[in-house]
Amino acid sequence: MTGRRARLFGRNPAASPSAAGQMGQQAADAAAVPLTEAERAAVPAPVPVAALTIDALGRKCPIPIIMLAEQIRDVPLGAVVAVLADDPAAYTDIPSWCTMKAHEFAGHQELPAGGWALYIRRCL
Secondary structure, three states: OOHHHHHHOOOOOOOOHHHHHHHOHHHHHHHHOOOOHHHHHHOOOOOOOOOEEEEOOOOOOOHHHHHHHHHHHHOOOOOEEEEEEOOHHHHHHHHHHHHHHOOEEEEEEEOOOOOEEEEEEOOO
């Protein structure tokens, strides 16, 4: 798995043999073990600052992706767009759309009222 795909899907890349010699065998073994759900929940990822927020709560697929595709051109390159969505299809489709359109899926955060804030960094 490439480094970019590993970041998109939240997986830790395996340590390289040269890095294992530098970090020590024990540290290399610990780096190769993926985090459990409890460990991920204990260390929340930093939330990116969004230049644009798209409210797609209550809208079914493909409307959140259509709204994102129409409005992502309104932000500068490198800026982050937050899409608020509660449709389970959007939770899986938006990261896939980012891969197809060469944008970076910068993470997600659960919303207290249900749904997610999905963060996309504009690359093209």
